[in-house]
Amino acid sequence: MIAQATNFAQNVDNTFIIIVGICVFFLVLITTLLITFAIKYNKKRNPKAVNIHGNIKLEIIWTIIPTLIVLYIFWLGWSDYIELATPPKDAMVINATASMWQWKFTYSNGKQADTLYVPVNENIKIKLNSTDVSHSFYIPAFRIKRDAMPNTNNSTWFNAEKLGSYTLFCAEYCGLNHSKMYTEVKVVTKDKFNNWLNSE
Amino acid sequence: MADNSIAISSKGHESYIDHKGKHSGLLGWIFSTDHKRIAILYLVAISSWFLIAVLLGFLIRLELLTPGETIVGAQTYNAFFTLHGIIMVFLFVIPAIPAIFGNFFLPIMLGAKDVAFPRLNLFSWYLYIIGGIFVIIAIFLPGGAPDSGWTFYIPYSIRTSTNMIFTLSAAFILGFSSIVTGLNFIVTIHRMRAPGMSWFRMPLFPWALYATGWIQVLVTPIIGITLLLIIVERVFRVGLFDPSLGGDPVLYQHLFWIYSHPAVYIMAVPAMGVITEIITVYSHKTIFGYKAIAFSSLAIALFGSLVWGHHMFSAGMSDTANFIFSLLTFLVAIPSAIKVFNWTATLYKGSIDLEPPMLYGLAFIFLFTIGGLTGIMLGTLSLDIHLTDTTFVVGHFHYVIFGTTGFAFIGGLYHWFPKMFGRTYNKKLAKISFWILLVGFNILYFPMFVMGWLGMPRRSYDYLPEYQSYHVISTIGSWILILALIIIVYTFIKALRSGERTHEMNYCGGETLEWKVETPPTHENFDEIPVITGGPYDYKQNELESEVE
Numbered sequence: 001m002i003a004q005a006t007n008f009a010q011n012v013d014n015t016f017i018i019i020v021g022i023c024v025f026f027l028v029l030i031t032t033l034l035i036t037f038a039i040k041y042n043k044k045r046n047p048k049a050v051n052i053h054g055n056i057k058l059e060i061i062w063t064i065i066p067t068l069i070v071l072y073i074f075w076l077g078w079s080d081y082i083e084l085a086t087p088p089k090d091a092m093v094i095n096a097t098a099s100m101w102q103w104k105f106t107y108s109n110g111k112q113a114d115t116l117y118v119p120v121n122e123n124i125k126i127k128l129n130s131t132d133v134s135h136s137f138y139i140p141a142f143r144i145k146r147d148a149m150p151n152t153n154n155s156t157w158f159n160a161e162k163l164g165s166y167t168l169f170c171a172e173y174c175g176l177n178h179s180k181m182y183t184e185v186k187v188v189t190k191d192k193f194n195n196w197l198n199s200e
Numbered sequence: 201m202a203d204n205s206i207a208i209s210s211k212g213h214e215s216y217i218d219h220k221g222k223h224s225g226l227l228g229w230i231f232s233t234d235h236k237r238i239a240i241l242y243l244v245a246i247s248s249w250f251l252i253a254v255l256l257g258f259l260i261r262l263e264l265l266t267p268g269e270t271i272v273g274a275q276t277y278n279a280f281f282t283l284h285g286i287i288m289v290f291l292f293v294i295p296a297i298p299a300i301f302g303n304f305f306l307p308i309m310l311g312a313k314d315v316a317f318p319r320l321n322l323f324s325w326y327l328y329i330i331g332g333i334f335v336i337i338a339i340f341l342p343g344g345a346p347d348s349g350w351t352f353y354i355p356y357s358i359r360t361s362t363n364m365i366f367t368l369s370a371a372f373i374l375g376f377s378s379i380v381t382g383l384n385f386i387v388t389i390h391r392m393r394a395p396g397m398s399w400f401r402m403p404l405f406p407w408a409l410y411a412t413g414w415i416q417v418l419v420t421p422i423i424g425i426t427l428l429l430i431i432v433e434r435v436f437r438v439g440l441f442d443p444s445l446g447g448d449p450v451l452y453q454h455l456f457w458i459y460s461h462p463a464v465y466i467m468a469v470p471a472m473g474v475i476t477e478i479i480t481v482y483s484h485k486t487i488f489g490y491k492a493i494a495f496s497s498l499a500i501a502l503f504g505s506l507v508w509g510h511h512m513f514s515a516g517m518s519d520t521a522n523f524i525f526s527l528l529t530f531l532v533a534i535p536s537a538i539k540v541f542n543w544t545a546t547l548y549k550g551s552i553d554l555e556p557p558m559l560y561g562l563a564f565i566f567l568f569t570i571g572g573l574t575g576i577m578l579g580t581l582s583l584d585i586h587l588t589d590t591t592f593v594v595g596h597f598h599y600v601i602f603g604t605t606g607f608a609f610i611g612g613l614y615h616w617f618p619k620m621f622g623r624t625y626n627k628k629l630a631k632i633s634f635w636i637l638l639v640g641f642n643i644l645y646f647p648m649f650v651m652g653w654l655g656m657p658r659r660s661y662d663y664l665p666e667y668q669s670y671h672v673i674s675t676i677g678s679w680i681l682i683l684a685l686i687i688i689v690y691t692f693i694k695a696l697r698s699g700e701r702t703h704e705m706n707y708c709g710g711e712t713l714e715w716k717v718e719t720p721p722t723h724e725n726f727d728e729i730p731v732i733t734g735g736p737y738d739y740k741q742n743e744l745e746s747e748v749e
Contacts, residue, residue: 002654012582016653019580023573030544030569034562037547038554041483049485049551058545059492059538066537070530073580078523080582085519133356134449136514136589140655143586147515150355150443152450154516167664171514171589171657173349175356176274179660 003141005162005187008084012143015076022069084144087157091123098128098135098148098170101177111197116168116185118160119193125157136172139185145171160187215622219723233318236721239304240620241325246300249291249332254685256284261644261678264671267663274661278347279362281659283339285350286367290374291332293605294463297470298381298416299328301612302409304620306385308714309403311394311732313724316387320380327377334370338363349659351460352427354441354452358434365434368427375424378466382416385409394713396732403712403736404493408473411497415462415469419505423459426452450515457508465504467601469497471608472539475564478615479543481710482558483550486737489542496535496542503532513584522581529579536572540565555708556630560611563638567603571596574649592652598645610637610688617692618707622720623699629691637684644677712736 004010040046094116095106105116118124128137128148137156138145146156170181188196216236223231229241260280263270272280303321307314315321339345346367348357357364389410393402429440430452439445441452480487487493509517509525517525543565552558574596577583587593618624647670652658656667663671706715717725 012586015580015582016577019577019583023576027569027573030540031566033544034547034565037544037550038552038562041547041550041552043484043551043553046549046551049483050549051486052488052545052549053486054489054492054542055545058541059489062541063534063538066534070533070576073576074527074530077526077580077582077584081522081585082519084582084585085522133359134353138589138655138657140586143582145514145585145588149449149516152443152516167655169655169657173278173353173356173589173659175347175360176278178278179274179657179662182664 003162003164003166005141005160005164005166006143006158007161008080008158009141009143011080011083015080018076019073022073084156087125087155088123091125091157092119093125093127094118095127095129096137096148097131098137098174098181099131100133100175101170101181103137103168103170103181103183107197109197115183117193117196118185118187119190120160120163120187122190123157123159125155128154128156133174134172135170135174135181138169138171139166140169141166141185147172160185163187163189213718213722213727215718215720216723217622217720221723231322233314233322234723235303235307235314235318235321236620238321238325239300239302242295242299242303242328245325245329245332246292246296249287250296251689253284253287253292254682256280256287258678258682260284261675263661264663265675267665267668275344275347277661278659279339279345282346282349283335286335286346286371288601289350289463290371291328291335293467293601294374294378295328295381296605296609297474297612298385298409298412298466299324300609301405301474301616302381302385302470305616305714306388306406306409307392308717308721308725309406309712310389310392311397311713311726311730312388312392313726313729315384316391317384321384324377324380324384327373327380331370331374331377334366334373338366338370341366351456352430353456354430354433354447354449355443357430358442365431368431372424372427375420375427378416379420379424382413382420386413386417389413394730394732400491400494401732401735404476404487404490404497405470405473405712407494408469408476408497411501412466412469415466415501415505419459419462422455423463426455426459429455450512450517453512453515454508457511458505461508461511462501462505464597464600465500467605469500471564471604472497474608474612474615475543475561475604477710477712478557478561478611479546480737481615481708482553482555482561483547484553484709485546485550486735487542488545488548489538490735490737492538493542496538499535500532503528503535507532510579510584511588513581514588526579526581526584530576533572533576533579536568540569540572553708555614556627556634557611557615557708559631559634560607560614563634564604564607564611567599567607567641571599571601571603574599587652589658590652591648591656591658594658595645595648595652598648602641602645613692615708616714617695618702618704619714619719619721621696621699622701622703623695624702625691625695625699629687633684633687633691636680636687640677640680640682640684642677644674644681647671647674647677711738 097104106112130148130150135148137148142158144156146154166185168183168185221228229237263277341363344362346362348360432438433440439447441447441449507529510529513522651667651670703719705719
């Protein structure tokens, strides 16, 4: 299973489970009807078809119910998303620069690294930039992704709650070694992080 | 193509295949303005490109069997998936159903002798061929096959040294072929319907082509202009989209998806039209909710043109834009759901004949439902942030595009093949290959949903070992699927060469006008233009009842 290292990931997964539930329900419903009808109303069993031109009541029902369901799903997705779209003001800022085909992270004191070290339980804002083509900053365990493009000011944020190391991918196809453009996010304790940040 | 021996129809009429025009032999085909011959020209060209793209897909899956290099290097792999996408999208899926079945059957279903502009129709085929030649040039010219992905995202497509200009020109020319076909169909539907065929007496396949025609005419010029602008930017270094020249890459993404999202409906809506015909014919009853299906085609065309931004939720659009695009995306789900419910309801109390086309019809509904529901997941903002640019998206659009257009194409070919060629095919082989195809399809594409949820980025040559088991399953699925395709191709070729001849006009109990003309149709389709007095699927009941009485 995929790691769930942020509170946001927890929310996304809850939404996912609800939607998967709804989808499985409809898929099973439709598939069952298809198979049942194909057997029950088979030519051999039912040589004479009955013409039914339609049914206004049914049309209304199967217009309104899906409408309500999709509006509900839309709302679930939007309410998670808006949390992701508004980084807390006190967040610690790290600059991430993407270039073909590597990541570079620059911290406030000027320290640079190609692995993303972050302290646990702290709001981290990542400012994204690219030196060449479009890339995308993607940490599956955090369920976040944001494109990094030259001359644009994209950013994202997270608050990692679990210590550990997670994969950070480039998700936007960027040429020859796109698939090699991944690194690690290391979530460490605050002390460890400060030691690392202030070391040479 | 069918052989040239004389096939005199039951009434002693000469079929379009044997018709002697100004030219004979091959010239009689490539200079013919007969909509049916043009359809066959398209069938040959489009099927050939389809098989090439399938081969590329097979190689992509083979490469992904193991992490690192399996059969080719990264550059070749990147060219494989780029070409697979370009050929499938521009040379197969977009033209397949309108240009083949639309050309062949639209005039017949409307009670017309040809489309409104027969010469323009032939011209569009030539544009298609020229576009295809440009793709071939782009592959083999020094510089290397294109590696930008079929989306041509800037800045990469400006920077890559591969043959982008020929590739972009190919897409540009193919776009015009599509516009011309769409325009032709719109005018044909407005002007050429038989006397008495009011809009709501028109079969639903023409309705689907009508909705599609408008999308083709309205949005294709946008991609045309955009592709020209990339060429201008590459050649003259004018800053439009490339940030290093002062341009905006997000602007490019908008312009690209303003066309390319509706293009999904150019692919899917005609397929829905085919399936609607198949389901009513093989249920031997009228369609359930005729108007609901007709209007939902138009609703999909309309809403579908307004949702392109959902491809860019992570690109850095404003939150307001994300809100609106996500909401509109959900609205497209509604007419799609309405169609699924109406098709399913059509089966109720039918007399269902599980002939090969019907198997494809039922599988279409099943696969389209999975494709549609995973589309709902991708339309959900928070889920899309996680899932976009992963293999989840690849799984989703293969369910939607292969599961609909691909299945409708094969199912439609079985449905109309004897009508088009006056030959029957081996139904047993057709059924066996159907089941192999369905199983292979799901083994191939379903693991992509799982991998994608686990974070596997798409368009990746290499991957981490934790994803390998899913890749292996998917690759095995591709072998099963290709086995089925080989049997299907064999079935059709065998039917063309040595299938039993048939002149039975109505071999499947259909009620639309193509079942009232000769098999194969004559050069002018009708001796006399029919006068329409009822709905397209209405009179079926009377006949059935009279049979029983």
